[in-house]
Amino acid sequence: MIKKLEYKQNNILNNKLNLLRDKIDILDTKLLSILSKRYNLVKKIGKIKQQHGLPVYILEREKYVINLRKKEAKNIGLSANFIEKILNNIMYESYIYENMEGFKKLNINLKKILIIGKIYNTGYIFKKLLTLSNYDVSMINHDFWLIKNFHSYFIDVEMIILNISITSLNDVLKYLPKLSNNCILVDITPIKYISINKILDQYSGPVLYIYPILPSNNISILTKQKIIYSHGRLSNMYNWFLKQIKLWGAELVHIKDHKNYQYISIIQALQYFNMLTMNAFLLKEKYQKKIFKKLIPLFNDLEYKYYKNFFTTDIVLYQQILISVQKKFNLYEQYINHLNNILFLIKNKNINDINNINHRIKEFYNINDHQN
Numbered sequence: 001m002i003k004k005l006e007y008k009q010n011n012i013l014n015n016k017l018n019l020l021r022d023k024i025d026i027l028d029t030k031l032l033s034i035l036s037k038r039y040n041l042v043k044k045i046g047k048i049k050q051q052h053g054l055p056v057y058i059l060e061r062e063k064y065v066i067n068l069r070k071k072e073a074k075n076i077g078l079s080a081n082f083i084e085k086i087l088n089n090i091m092y093e094s095y096i097y098e099n100m101e102g103f104k105k106l107n108i109n110l111k112k113i114l115i116i117g118k119i120y121n122t123g124y125i126f127k128k129l130l131t132l133s134n135y136d137v138s139m140i141n142h143d144f145w146l147i148k149n150f151h152s153y154f155i156d157v158e159m160i161i162l163n164i165s166i167t168s169l170n171d172v173l174k175y176l177p178k179l180s181n182n183c184i185l186v187d188i189t190p191i192k193y194i195s196i197n198k199i200l201d202q203y204s205g206p207v208l209y210i211y212p213i214l215p216s217n218n219i220s221i222l223t224k225q226k227i228i229y230s231h232g233r234l235s236n237m238y239n240w241f242l243k244q245i246k247l248w249g250a251e252l253v254h255i256k257d258h259k260n261y262q263y264i265s266i267i268q269a270l271q272y273f274n275m276l277t278m279n280a281f282l283l284k285e286k287y288q289k290k291i292f293k294k295l296i297p298l299f300n301d302l303e304y305k306y307y308k309n310f311f312t313t314d315i316v317l318y319q320q321i322l323i324s325v326q327k328k329f330n331l332y333e334q335y336i337n338h339l340n341n342i343l344f345l346i347k348n349k350n351i352n353d354i355n356n357i358n359h360r361i362k363e364f365y366n367i368n369d370h371q372n
Contacts, residue, residue, distance in 0.1 A: 162186065184206045190321060213226040
């Protein structure tokens with residue numbers, strides 16, 4: 001009798017839940033329909049932007065929309081942070097749709113663009129976006145001089161993008177055929193403090209240095225990505241290209257002093273050094289490998305994805321930065337000595353000194369103690 005009663009109660013409960021779930025399913029379907037309609041409008045906007053040469057991403061417009069929707073969310077009892085996350089995802093997907101519509105070609109007289117090197121993902125992104133902007137773009141290996149009749153690749157080329165490792169730079173510059181004085185050389189090699197002087201010494205035409213800061217190799221567009229750039233020579237001949245990059249939705253950051261590139265490399269080298277040594281330490285013993293593989297994702301999913309990305313994307317780039325920075329600055333010995341100093345404080349329980357370090361770090365990042 002009791003079992004029959006429990007069964008009946010469970011049925012009633014399940015029926016109530018199923019009724020509510022059915023309503024949620026209907027709303028979810030409506031959400032998908034609304035998103036589909038939204039993306040159709042986005043495509044139309046993309047076409048208008050393409051025709052009139054407008055940038056895909058406008059920071060002020062995005063901020064305005066997100067802040068407005070956050071206020072509206074609060075008024076109806078929804079979490080503002082939750083709505084912001086949803087809108088960020090929806091808007092980024094919208095930018096991908098807009099990218100697919102293509103871009104206005106700003107330099108209609110440019111004949112051909114040649115990308116030398118296939119080693120980094122950045123080169124493929126530039127090839128895709130330049131093609132979407134209706135430029136004639138081709139790509140060859142960094143050791144192009146081994147190709148029979150390689151000179152034919154350079155006919156009518158008016159822009160060359162170097163997407164090569166720093167170890168290939170000398171040979172690439174050596175075997176470059178005679179170029180037009182107006183041919184633009186765009187350097188996207190990662191270790192700028194080495195490449196800058198070499199290129200300026202060996203090439204007399206216009207030179208532009210670009211350093212994209214991309215979070216991972218999964219990036220396929222430059223919208224909302226930071227692109228560091230600096231002028232090498234004859235900037236008036238390639239200013240159109242910087243404007244073209246803005247149309248793609250990238251945020252351009254100008255560096256006047258070329259020496260700043262070495263500090264960028266130092267920061268990246270320390271990041272990679274920490275990543276490499278920490279993971280190597282965690283995997284030192286076999287039993288630890290199994291434990292940490294289960295535990296690491298629990299702490300921070302974003303960090304875990306970053307760890308995975310590090311060892312699956314541009315590993316050659318990381319190795320070159322690690323080695324080149326050590327060779328020039330003797331960085332890691334200094335860093336390890338500093339770690340030993342901190343270890344000494346921890347062993348001796350010098351809490352005041354540790355707190356002072358934490359305080360200085362907070363000041364550096366402008367972190368308020370009352371900040372959430």
